[in-house]
Amino acid sequence: MVDTSSSERTSVEIDKNRPSDSSPRYVSRLTKDTLALVLAGGRGSRLYELTDWRAKPALYFGGKYRIIDFPLSNCINSGIRRVGVLTQYKSHSLVRHLVRGWSHFKKELGEFIEILPASQRYSEDWYQGTADAVYQNIDIIRAEKPKYVMILSGDHIYQMDYGEMLAEHVERGADMTVSCLEVPIEEAAGAFGVMSVDEDGRVIGFEEKPANPTPLPGEEQLTLASMGNYIFNTEFLFEQLLKDAANPDSNHDFGGDIIPSIIKDYKVYASPFRDPVTKARAYWRDVGTLDSFWEANMELVSLKPALNLYDVDWPIWTYQEQLPPAKFVFDEDDRRGMAVDSTVSGGCIISGANLRKSLLFSNVRVDCYTDIEQSIILPDVVIGRRCKIRKAIIDRSCNIPEGTEIGVDHEQDKARGFRVTGRGVVLVTRGMLGQPEGYA
Secondary structure, eight states, X not given: OOOOOHHHHHHHHHHHTOOGGGHHHHHHHHHHTEEEEEEOOOOOGGGGGGGSSSOGGGSEETTTEETTHHHHHHHHHHTOOEEEEEEOTTOXXXXXXXXXXXXXXXXXXXXXXXXXXXOOSSOSSSOOSHHXXXXXXXXXXXXXXXXXXXXXESSOEEOOOHHHHHHHHHHTTOSEEEEEEEEEHHHHTTTSEEEEEOTTOBEEEEEESOSSOOOBTTBTTEEEEEEEEEEEEHHHXXXXXXXXXXXXXXXXXXXXXXXXXXXXXXXXXXXEOBOTTTOSBOOEEOOOSHHHHHHHHHHTTSSSOSSOTXXXXXXXXXXXXXXXXXXXXXXXXXXXOEEESOEEOTTOEEESOEEESOEEOTTOEEOTTOXXXXXXXXXXXXXXTTOEEESEEEOTTOEEOTXXXXXXXXXXXXXXXXXXXXXXXXXXXXXXXXXXXXXX
């Protein structure tokens, strides 16, 4: 068993007794001693054609952003400025976005966001699992000499102060801390890694996507679901990665292999993710299906969305090319450029068209007499005259011909090769329209 050194214990004991007014300084020391690794190689297969040309973390979200912007912004806002992004599946658009929008940090100041592709330094294979992805970069971690390593999923939408979780990890004397959500049992069944904990929050059991999750003590309808975010003491992480890499029976995954193997002998704690004000379950979305992607975006155009993108104290950073303001033209009874309960990004021109409860990303053109409702229009889309679009996702750079109806008749949608989900969301891509594909 790996124990905390006496000097580390002394530091923890001193920090436990720190005055409250020193808390920000205390947390800043912890974040400076932390290296974050964002796992961003996800295939996103349940998003179907929407991830044919991009990794899930590179998928657009919220009218302006990509999913990867959320964990990266959480790192920066939390004071963690040493970040590695582990890429693999169809990563070109993700790498392009990172280079354009996240490459301005100064290594001389101890800050960076670096891209870590599967480079086969330790194996002839590509990344074989979450633990293997980190193991194959163990030399890079060692060179940075962090005290703590934070491993983050790169494909979820949420706003989280990692500094609070770090402080909790250190004060508990934990070897590993798992960020988790208190979710209804039916929501977690078959979908999440689920933890059992004792009264102190120490993990005593872990099951990977069980059909019947273990309920929380005293909360028979709730269970603890892993968010896929972990904090490790660095030397402890190295020890477990080396042990796992040498195990031919392992799938080399944190949830399926490493966590179940260490909870008996080491200090593994759960850290529930709660709203800092209400203490209720905080906002977190896994937009891993077309329906959940559509729903999470639609939430943003409600009067009081659960995710506050307008929080000046917790900005979401991204790359955005310099574009003119959105423009709405024509003000005639039958041809009025307008948007209601919608978000419209820079470079868009709404020319005598009506938008309701929709999100338009940058450089979208919508021509006269067209009506769009409850739809997500990704960048560079051109929509011709007299179109009707309902409850749809239109992929980047699609050119929608004049008079096209989408989401009005689902049988007609299917006949034209569009994908219609069980909840009636229609996905349209360039390939479905017979147009050239590739740019994501």
